Amino acid sequence: MAPQATGTPLRIGVLGCGDIAWRHTLPAMVRVPDVAPAAVASRDLAKAERFAAEYGGVPVEGYENLLARADVDAVYIALPAGLHHEWALRALKAGKHVLVEKPVTTTLAEAEDLVATAEKCGRWLMDGFMFLHHSQHAAVRALLDEGAIGEPRMFSCAFGIPPRPAGDVRYQADLGGGALLDVGVYTVRAAQLFLGDDLSVVGSMLQRDEERGIDLGGNALLCSGDGVPAELSFSFRSGYRSMYAIWGSKGRLSLHRAFTPPATLRPMVRVTRQSGTEEISLAADDQFGNMLRAFARAARGETEFGPYRDTVLHHMGLIDEIRSRARWV
Numbered sequence: 001m002a003p004q005a006t007g008t009p010l011r012i013g014v015l016g017c018g019d020i021a022w023r024h025t026l027p028a029m030v031r032v033p034d035v036a037p038a039a040v041a042s043r044d045l046a047k048a049e050r051f052a053a054e055y056g057g058v059p060v061e062g063y064e065n066l067l068a069r070a071d072v073d074a075v076y077i078a079l080p081a082g083l084h085h086e087w088a089l090r091a092l093k094a095g096k097h098v099l100v101e102k103p104v105t106t107t108l109a110e111a112e113d114l115v116a117t118a119e120k121c122g123r124w125l126m127d128g129f130m131f132l133h134h135s136q137h138a139a140v141r142a143l144l145d146e147g148a149i150g151e152p153r154m155f156s157c158a159f160g161i162p163p164r165p166a167g168d169v170r171y172q173a174d175l176g177g178g179a180l181l182d183v184g185v186y187t188v189r190a191a192q193l194f195l196g197d198d199l200s201v202v203g204s205m206l207q208r209d210e211e212r213g214i215d216l217g218g219n220a221l222l223c224s225g226d227g228v229p230a231e232l233s234f235s236f237r238s239g240y241r242s243m244y245a246i247w248g249s250k251g252r253l254s255l256h257r258a259f260t261p262p263a264t265l266r267p268m269v270r271v272t273r274q275s276g277t278e279e280i281s282l283a284a285d286d287q288f289g290n291m292l293r294a295f296a297r298a299a300r301g302e303t304e305f306g307p308y309r310d311t312v313l314h315h316m317g318l319i320d321e322i323r324s325r326a327r328w329v
């Protein structure tokens, strides 16, 4: 398959008619001209028909049947984490570019397999960390670069959500459940964004849910190559929290709604120095739409895969290490 031609929308097939696809990703596919929903697959045809009636595309019964379609250039995989590797692999081998929801896989070995397959097949593999595509993080980076808080000395980050309904896929061990893979991964990716790709794990703890065989939350301490620590917290059993803060030699800054800002929200960065606290209002931004535009650019061959690949593999390596070194409580 040749790279996508400029000006032609990337025709995306959706695997799995779930919550995130319905509430966020499909609406974004409809409003972003660079992409178009081409087909929607479910295990249940009636569900696919309901999604297609709302957002367009051909309803398809069974994920396999969607991968066989010649009118689909790329897929968006919105399945539980434990199914990402299997279906991303099949999609790449079927010649499709792949946008797979976070986490890309549940282990580093699976991520390595996908990356190698993407390179062999000449297709893009992108993970669905929408937050990376919001301009608020570049604004924070610009504040750091202009010395707003001096030299960064510590990064801290938290993402937690209240308990979900009992049958939620996030509670099912065989589907890749657990807080580390669902919300913890955001905190790790945010640490990579600000501290770079030479982070290592100093220590971690995970809270065990014996009955379900998953973790319900935890903490990790990471350290950058030049000695800046990252304190990460994640939870399935707390009030909602989605933030990071950077403590520097001359002050500190914090950003709330770091991972899930609605497209209409004007984010606020709070900067505190000896002279007082300043609240800086940033522009609203559409992180779902931006991510789809970035995916379309990648499919057109306008983005280099190498640096992205290294970040994804570093990410899953850190997740493996947080899990393998954890003290379980």
Ligand SMILES: NC(=O)c1ccc[n+]([C@@H]2O[C@H](COP(=O)([O-])OP(=O)(O)OC[C@H]3O[C@@H](n4cnc5c(N)ncnc54)[C@H](OP(=O)(O)O)[C@@H]3O)[C@@H](O)[C@H]2O)c1
Pocket: 015, 016, 017, 018, 019, 020, 021, 041, 042, 043, 044, 047, 078, 079, 080, 081, 083, 101, 102, 103, 128, 129, 130, 169, 175, 182
């Ligand atoms: N980037 C973000 O902001 C964000 C936010 C929330 C979630 N996510 C990620 O998106 C993915 C889906 O999350 P979600 O909240 O949309 O989940 P969900 O509502 O439970 O949807 C998952 C879909 O997967 C399909 N599926 C296939 N096998 C299944 C099985 N054995 N059990 C249950 N469902 C199965 C189902 O679609 P069919 O019945 O149609 O086949 C189901 O609707 C996860 O990887 C999650 O981490 C990302």
